[in-house]
Amino acid sequence: MPQTFNTRITRLFNIRHPVLAGGLMWLSDADYVAAVVNAGGMGFITSRSSATLPEFETQLARCAALTSAKPFGVNLSTSRHSAVPLMTYLDAALSAGVRHFETAGRAPADDLIRRIKHAGGVVIHKVPLLRHAITAQRLGVDAVAIVGMECGGHPGANTDMPAMLGGALAAGRLQIPYAIGGGIGNGAQILAALAVGADAVVIGTRFLAGAEVTAHPAYKARMVAAGEHDHTVCFASNTPLGGAWRVLNNATAREVREREAQGRTDYESFADLTTGTLQRDAAYAQGDVEQGMLSMGPAVAFIDQVEPIAAIMDRLMAEAAAATNRLETLTRS
Ligand SMILES: Cc1cc2nc3c(=O)[nH]c(=O)nc-3n(C[C@H](O)[C@H](O)[C@H](O)COP(=O)(O)O)c2cc1C
Structure with missing residues (x-):
């Protein structure tokens, strides 16, 4: 699908679509991120999913091969515990030629930003509130x-x-490019996001049943079946694990x-349920959803089949185009 939107973020990341x-x-391993990049968006390998540095380096090398050396990104968590120190992941990514970073968690420390900038990299920091963005x-x-919140x-x-x-309020208060x-x-929501002032959207859930996602078919089938009321929020009021989790x-x-x-409010009361390896091994690997x-x-309600990420991206952009046409019709009449 050719480029339709040219925004500060499509230019910043040199991508075809504002996604x-x-x-x-x-x-978000090498296969998933490569599929997103090849479909015209920007994806970020979660460094924290690799338990060792060599494992992470293998992911970086695989992604470079799958994208024919197109730029791809790495996600760095600034507050959650990582198996490998954050700066070690960062240095490995920079050495592998990665220049695009998504940070999430605490405000990124000066030396993190400085090291990325010094290497000619680009960093987008993900936050839940406008004041954190400022x-x-x-x-x-x-x-x-x-x-x-959704x-x-x-x-x-x-x-x-x-x-x-939040996206509409941000328009008057931020000078740098922003995504919501x-x-x-x-795709109509992408158009709406651009209309309120954003330069791109961030998507997670909609891609979960992508063909290139490394997860059991039963998990993807559950994502296809799920509707807009099939989620719940845990830890909305107490925060043994750092806050709400949808x-x-x-x-x-x-x-x-x-x-x-x-x-119960202590971390130990929930540790057996919240351990990441339960998600990884039982659900994603074995399909026990x-x-x-x-x-x-x-x-998740927008997922209606398992299909390649490129097909999802094409649908999103076709929906954005249809929404543009609809607006043109409305403004002509
Ligand atoms: C399965 C899943 C795992 C996620 N893991 C992370 C993560 O490790 N780091 C992170 O910064 N965001 C993580 N997120 C958040 C996404 O990057 C993104 O911000 C979010 O999914 C956007 O909202 P949406 O799911 O409604 O599209 C995760 C989201 C999902 C659905």
Whole structure:
């Protein structure tokens, strides 16, 4: 699908479509990120999903091969525990030629930004609230992504600000380019995001049943079947794990909610359920979708089949074009 939108973010990342595929723990590996890049967007390998440096380096090399050396990105978590120190992941990515970074979590430290900039790289920092975006802007990031309360995964401190509202407010308050994310799964929403002032969208959930996602067919079938009410939010009020977490409403999530209702607030009370290896091994690898905290949001309702990422991207851009035509019709009449 040819380029239709030319924004500050398509220029910053040198991409055809204003679509960023946010990092997905365990799932945004080389194959997924390469599929996004080859489809005209920008994807980010989650460094934290690699338990060792050699494993991470293998992912980087595989992605470079699958993209025929097109630029691709790496997601760095600035607050969550990583098996390998953050700066070690960063240095490995820079050595492999990666220049595009999505950071998420705490405000990125000066030396992180400086090291990326010094290497000629670009960093977009993902935040749940506009005020965090303003801080990141002051710290010198190139762009920010603001995710609404409806996003899959961790909306952080954002429990009441939808993506479109935050995105519209951002227009008057940010000077740097910004993307908005959360609940976006249809191309008309991309047009709406651009209309309120954003330069791109961040998508996670809509891509979960992509053919190139490394996950069990039963997991993808569950994503196809799920509707907009099949998610739940855990840890909305207490924060043993750092805040709200929007996931598939499955047996694990219900057990977490049950323990929350019993007033348990310490990390140990939930550790057996929230461990990432439960998601990775039981759900993503073996297809038992009742096990593990499986991040997703209401945009899952837009998934209607397993199909290549390029086909999803083409559909999104065709929907954006149809929405543009609709607006033209309305303004002519
Ligand atoms: C399965 C899954 C795993 C995620 N893991 C991460 C992660 O490790 N790091 C991160 O920055 N964001 C993570 N996210 C958030 C996405 O990058 C993105 O911001 C979010 O999915 C956008 O909202 P949407 O799901 O409504 O499209 C994850 C989201 C999902 C659905």
